Amino acid sequence: MHPNLSFEQAPPISVPYRFFLTAPWFGIAAGLLLLVQGDALLVSRWAPGTLALVHLVVAGFMLQAMCGALLQFIPVATGGNIWRPHWLAALVHPLLMVAAGLLVAAFLAQRPGLFMAAGYTFALGLGFFIVVVSLAVWRTPAQGATVIALRIAIAALLVTLATGVTLATGLAKGLLLPLPPLADVHAAWGLGGWALILLAGVSYFVVPMFQLTPAYPAWFSRGMPWALVAVVGIWSALFPDFSEPLRSIVLLSGVAVAASYGAMTLHLHARRRRKVSDTSFLFFRLAMLSLLLLLLSALIPLFWEDERITVWLGVLALFGVFFSVINGMLYKIMPFINWLQLQRYYGTRGTQVLPPNMNQMLPESRMRIQFHVHLATLGVLLLAVWVPVLARPAGLMLMLDCGWLAFNLLQIGLAYRHFKDRVPEAA
Amino acid sequence: MTVPDIEWFLKMAALTDPLQHHHKHCDDLFADAEAVALGGDWLRAKESVTRFQTEIECHFRTEEELLFPAFEAETGMTIGPTQMMRLEHAQMRELIGQMQTTLAVEDREGFGGVAETLLILMQQHNMKEENILYPMCDRSLAPQEAVLGRQLQDRIDLACQMT
Numbered sequence: 347m348h349p350n351l352s353f354e355q356a357p358p359i360s361v362p363y364r365f366f367l368t369a370p371w372f373g374i375a376a377g378l379l380l381l382v383q384g385d386a387l388l389v390s391r392w393a394p395g396t397l398a399l400v401h402l403v404v405a406g407f408m409l410q411a412m413c414g415a416l417l418q419f420i421p422v423a424t425g426g427n428i429w430r431p432h433w434l435a436a437l438v439h440p441l442l443m444v445a446a447g448l449l450v451a452a453f454l455a456q457r458p459g460l461f462m463a464a465g466y467t468f469a470l471g472l473g474f475f476i477v478v479v480s481l482a483v484w485r486t487p488a489q490g491a492t493v494i495a496l497r498i499a500i501a502a503l504l505v506t507l508a509t510g511v512t513l514a515t516g517l518a519k520g521l522l523l524p525l526p527p528l529a530d531v532h533a534a535w536g537l538g539g540w541a542l543i544l545l546a547g548v549s550y551f552v553v554p555m556f557q558l559t560p561a562y563p564a565w566f567s568r569g570m571p572w573a574l575v576a577v578v579g580i581w582s583a584l585f586p587d588f589s590e591p592l593r594s595i596v597l598l599s600g601v602a603v604a605a606s607y608g609a610m611t612l613h614l615h616a617r618r619r620r621k622v623s624d625t626s627f628l629f630f631r632l633a634m635l636s637l638l639l640l641l642l643s644a645l646i647p648l649f650w651e652d653e654r655i656t657v658w659l660g661v662l663a664l665f666g667v668f669f670s671v672i673n674g675m676l677y678k679i680m681p682f683i684n685w686l687q688l689q690r691y692y693g694t695r696g697t698q699v700l701p702p703n704m705n706q707m708l709p710e711s712r713m714r715i716q717f718h719v720h721l722a723t724l725g726v727l728l729l730a731v732w733v734p735v736l737a738r739p740a741g742l743m744l745m746l747d748c749g750w751l752a753f754n755l756l757q758i759g760l761a762y763r764h765f766k767d768r769v770p771e772a773a
Numbered sequence: 774m775t776v777p778d779i780e781w782f783l784k785m786a787a788l789t790d791p792l793q794h795h796h797k798h799c800d801d802l803f804a805d806a807e808a809v810a811l812g813g814d815w816l817r818a819k820e821s822v823t824r825f826q827t828e829i830e831c832h833f834r835t836e837e838e839l840l841f842p843a844f845e846a847e848t849g850m851t852i853g854p855t856q857m858m859r860l861e862h863a864q865m866r867e868l869i870g871q872m873q874t875t876l877a878v879e880d881r882e883g884f885g886g887v888a889e890t891l892l893i894l895m896q897q898h899n900m901k902e903e904n905i906l907y908p909m910c911d912r913s914l915a916p917q918e919a920v921l922g923r924q925l926q927d928r929i930d931l932a933c934q935m936t
Contacts (some may be wrong), residue, residue, distance in 0.1 A: 555896040558800050619801055621808035624889070682893050689864065700867050704893075705886025 355421040357431035359762060360400025364439045365414025366676055371445065373669070373748030380741030381764075385734030390653050391660060392526070398453035403664045404536060405468075406446040407748075411672045412544060413442065416479055417599055418683065423551050424493050426482035434478050437757045444537025449514070458518040465514030472507050476500060491567035495547025498571045502539025502578070506532060516743045531585050538600050541668055543571045546607050548675070556678060557627060559614040563669025566610055574603045594648065601644040608637030626714035632721065636666030646760040658731045665724050665744075673720060673751060680755065681707040684762045691767055699770040707761040708754055716750040723747040788918045789907035791926045792836065796899045799829045803895070806872075807888045815879050822876060826869050831932030833862045839924055840910060847913045854906050861898045864889060 365435065379399050380387055387395045410717035417435060422424040445467035452460035483496045509532035516523035550567045553559055561567075577600040584592060589673045615627075640662050646655050681704035723743040730736035787793075802825040808819035841855040868891040875883035912923055 372885070412828060555893065555900070558804055558892075558896075619804045620892075621804060622811055622885075678893075687891055698863070698867075700864060700871075703868075703871070703883075703886035703890040705882060709882070710885065 347729075355427065356683075357417055357421060357428065357435075357488075357687065359683060361431045361435040361758055362414040362418040362683065363680075364435060365410045365417075366680060367752075367759055368439070368443060369407050369414070369672070369676075369713065370755060372402050372410065373679040374745050375406070375450075376402040377741045377744030377746075377748060379739050380744060384741070384742070385730070385737035388654070388657050388731050388734070388737050391656050393451045394456060396657075398450045400660065401446065401449050401453065403669070404541075405442075405449060408541060408672065409442060409446065409472075409670055410439075412541065413438065413475060414550070414554075415675070415679070416544070419548060419551075420479060420482050420486075420496070423548075424486045424488040424496065426486035426488070428482045429478050434475065438471050438475045440583065441467055442475075442693045445471055452514070452517075458520070461518035462513045465511045465518070468507060468514075469511050471590065472503070476504050476507065478508070491562070491564070491571075492547045492550045493572045494568065495543050495550065498575050499540050499544035499547060501718065502535050502543060502575065506536040506540050509535060527586040527588055530588060531582045534581045534600070537663060537668075538574055538578045538604065542604055542607070543574055545668070545671060546570055546574075549611060550570035552675070552678070553611060553614060553630075557615060560617055562610060562614065566606075568594075570603065570610075572605055574600065577603055596702070598644055601641050605637050605641035608634040612638075612641040623718050625710060626674040626678040628717055629670045629677070629720075632724075633667045633671035636662055636670065636724075640667065654731050658728065658772070661724075661727050661731060665727055670720065670724070673716075676751075676755060677708075677713045680758045681705075684758060684765070688762065688765050691766060695769045697770055702761075702765055708758045712754055712757070716747070716754055719743070719747050719750055787907070788914055788922045789840070789910055789923070791922075791929045792832065793907060794927045795828075795832055795902055795932070796903065799825065799832060799895075800899075802828055802887075803892065807892075810876060810884050810888070811881060814883065815876065818884075819873075819876055822869075822872055826873070828932050829865070829869070831928065832928075833866070835925060835928040835932070837862065839921070839928065843914055843921055844910050845872070847917075848909075854901075854909070858898070858906060859896065860901065865895060865898065868894065871872065879918045 376399050379395065379402065383395045386393060387399050390396065391400075414435075417428060420428055421431075428430055445464055448460055448464035448467055451457075452464050480500050483493060483500060486493060509528060512523070513525065513528055513532060515521065516525060516528070546567075549686075550562050554561050577596060581596050581600065584596065612631070615631060615634075640659060641653070643659055643662060684707045685701050685704055692699060692701060723740070723746070726736055726740045726743050730740040802821070806818065806821035806825045809821045812818075837859060841858070845851045845855055868887055870885045872891065874885060875887060
């Protein structure tokens with residue numbers, strides 16, 4: 347971190363906010379797709395519509411939120427300097443939006459040209475993003491488990507991108523690639539390598555801070571990302587022959603490592619000194635419980651084979667774990683970014699009066715309602731895997747859930763503008 | 774003795790240890806005050822918030838009157854990290870004042886919002902001190918460790934006795 351200990355290195359507010367405000371719209375689109383196509387999307391992971399739905403969540407919702415969060419988190423938490431964040435965001439944000447849109451359209455329309463265009467756009471936008479954030483996290487003098495986790499996560503994002511572009515090229519040009527095994531490798535690096543390790547690295551920083559828990563034990567915080575990346579590495583080494591029982595053993599090992607992070611976080615939550623359970627905390631807890639349920643669910647195929655179990659695991663991972671935790675994190679960081687930036691802005695206008703507090707950016711009650719909607723949506727989505735008639739209602743609920751989130755996040759963004767325009771007079 | 778043990782021993786013996794431990798103590802007092810206030814027991818909440826305020830004020834003053842001047846005198850850095858920490862102390866004092874105001878009018882929602890803001894600001898502040906400023910102080914003020922360390926400990930002990 348910069349030795350003057352200020353937050354001057356935090357990027358302009360528009361940098362993370364353009365990503366955060368866009369993310370829920372991909373969730374709304376995912377809900378719409380499910381509403382239109384119904385239970386056909388919840389039968390097999392290989393159906394084109396299912397792949398479109400999955401990528402609306404992972405390459406749309408999750409990627410937007412995680413890229414925005416990284417641009418804010420790297421400078422503030424690790425002191426890493428991101429090269430021209432304003433320009434980077436202005437370039438990368440629309441490219442990722444377009445790339446995700448093209449990819450979804452490619453799956454739905456099955457048009458080779460769209461796959462190619464999506465691949466190139468991702469390679470350009472995400473490639474540029476990876477180069478810039480890599481420079482920041484590798485150059486920072488900061489040490490510790492969070493920085494190490496960020497480095498591993500970004501490296502995993504690069505592998506995810508490379509395998510993703512290869513898959514897109516293969517689909518576009520009809521190359522003789524072993525697509526399903528390659529997709530397994532791509533998914534493992536994307537979810538287990540990039541998303542989960544990034545989540546863990548951020549958790550090491552924010553869980554003790556938000557809930558006054560003890561720190562993650564050093565052996566765990568340093569060991570977990572390496573263990574996970576090792577399992578993902580072994581998984582990739584199986585390519586292209588994912589035969590049983592090795593496949594199940596490696597998959598279960600990976601889910602077990604992921605669940606250990608959930609269990610450790612719940613253990614720390616149980617020892618928290620703060621007694622207040624705010625909405626962000628509830629989202630976080632839901633995500634960690636989903637990780638444990640994921641482990642239990644991953645055991646089912648040992649006794650009973652059904653393609654829908656894979657779909658169930660996907661719903662649980664995407665909507666139970668990642669969607670929940672991102673949702674909860676946004677409710678905590680956006681109001682605080684508002685406060686921090688307003689306080690800085692008021693200072694430049696010569697007043698030492700503090701900005702309105704975080705609840706004045708968005709009342710807790712508004713977040714709480716959306717949490718209940720999300721909980722219900724998750725329940726119906728999981729049920730819909732087994733009860734096809736619930737697929738369309740689940741899509742509608744997902745639209746409502748994400749729409750509510752989009753509305754709440756927009757309110758936080760507007761609150762910033764509102765309070766910025768009303769600088770209080772110095773006392 | 775292995776290398777990590779030596780590091781651990783050195784860390785335990787650091788000049789700023791009393792302040793670092795006191796951060797945790799203030800966190801506990803904050804958590805108690807927040808829980809009592811949001812539980813609606815306003816009378817006890819006023820006591821708890823006042824206890825937290827007294828201790829953290831003593832912590833701020835220990836830093837501003839003892840540690841920061843010693844660091845500034847030793848390094849000549851008067852407009853760097855210590856200035857930023859003083860500014861954040863002022864912001865936290867203001868937020869604690871707002872907590873008292875919301876308590877006086879029994880405004881649960883208002884209290885919750887101020888407490889939430891204070892918590893994150895306080896945690897970021899503590900992290901910056903513990904990870905950066907305190908190690909800088911420990912290094913630059915090592916020759917004064919015996920005297921200054923005792924003074925810091927005494928001031929913190931006094932704060933705990935007062936509450």
